[in-house]
Amino acid sequence: MNANNKKNKGNRALRFYNQVLGLDRLHYGLWEHDDEFSIEGVKKAQERYEKYLLNLIPSDVKTILDVGCGTGIMAENLKRSGYTVEGLSPDIFQKELSTYLFHLCCFQDFMPKIRYDCIIMSESSQYIPLPHLFDVAKKSIKTDGYLIVSDYFLLDHASGPLSKSGHTLKKFLNVAGQYGFKINHDEDITDRVTKTLDVAMHFVEKYVIQSIDIATEKIKENRPHLFYFICWLFRKKINRIKEDIKLLDSHEFKRIKRYKLMLFQLREEDDYHKDSPFTALLPRERFT
Ligand SMILES: C[S@@+](CC[C@H](N)C(=O)[O-])C[C@H]1O[C@@H](n2cnc3c(N)ncnc32)[C@H](O)[C@@H]1O
Known part of the structure; x- marks a missing residue:
């Protein structure tokens, strides 16, 4: 990097x-x-x-x-x-x-x-x-x-x-x-x-991930091709979010x-x- x-x-x-x-x-x-x-x-x-x-x-x-x-x-x-x-x-x-x-x-x-x-x-x-x-x-x-x-x-x-x-x-x-x-x-x-990380992880899972899921649910059901196209288009951003979430793992931090x-x-x-x-x-x- x-x-x-x-x-x-x-x-x-x-x-x-x-x-x-x-x-x-x-x-x-x-x-x-x-x-x-x-x-x-x-x-x-x-x-x-x-x-x-x-x-x-x-x-x-x-x-x-x-x-x-x-x-x-x-x-x-x-x-x-x-x-x-x-x-x-x-x-x-x-x-x-x-x-x-x-x-x-x-x-x-x-x-x-x-x-x-x-x-x-x-x-x-x-x-x-x-x-x-x-x-x-x-x-x-x-x-x-x-x-x-x-x-x-x-x-x-x-x-x-x-x-x-x-x-x-x-x-x-x-x-x-x-x-x-x-x-x-x-x-x-x-x-x-490390409880700071647990709260951040909880917040991301509860609000950020769930909001994305709810927002994309309808598109996924009704227009699956469009859904997969959007996922492909934003694949770098999605991968980055996945990487960032790993940074909030308190067990790994302590290890x-x-x-x-x-x-x-x-x-x-x-x-x-x-x-x-x-x-x-x-x-x-x-x-x-
Ligand atoms: C995690 S924040 C901490 C901010 C603050 N000290 C606190 O405790 O809330 C990291 C800080 O380091 C600064 N920083 C990043 N690279 C730096 C560098 N090479 N030299 C000095 N400060 C740097 C950032 O701009 C930011 O202000």
């Missing part, structure tokens, strides 16, 4: 969540057991995810670059909480939504004018090639500054359609280490996010992926190997 196809596929998924499901946020939700199995439930879980992520921001952080800032809701919340925030994305529509300093580019092409205390990548790291992600992050973050990554990653044995998105976890962590990023917090939240919440700290070159790779957890519960 070339870069453009990959980008279009990513944008299709985002458009689906945003325009079809009506979600303002473009990331998974963090679920509790009793959350409602509905789009409203997804929204609540997404808000919880955001608070959980933002509580990872260390207390000495003042300036933040939100890489792949999406609809900008998180950046807005950060601004309201007193941080100096900038956003970055290659998407012109996201620039139009922004109310903060916005860099319209891919992160791998970004040339920072300042160094930030913290960079946040909420489900955007998977779009940024390695090792460029850490190379540019290293040039953009102050020494001892932070990189928060929340995203899904592939396990070594990953295969099938779902394996086309996400970095391999092992490689990601290796490259991070090579560029001087030490991991301060590492949390696997896979089991708490080949891990959703990780990680806080890295950029260390002085000399310090790379001094400390243990894991240090104490940083303060939580500031975003409630």
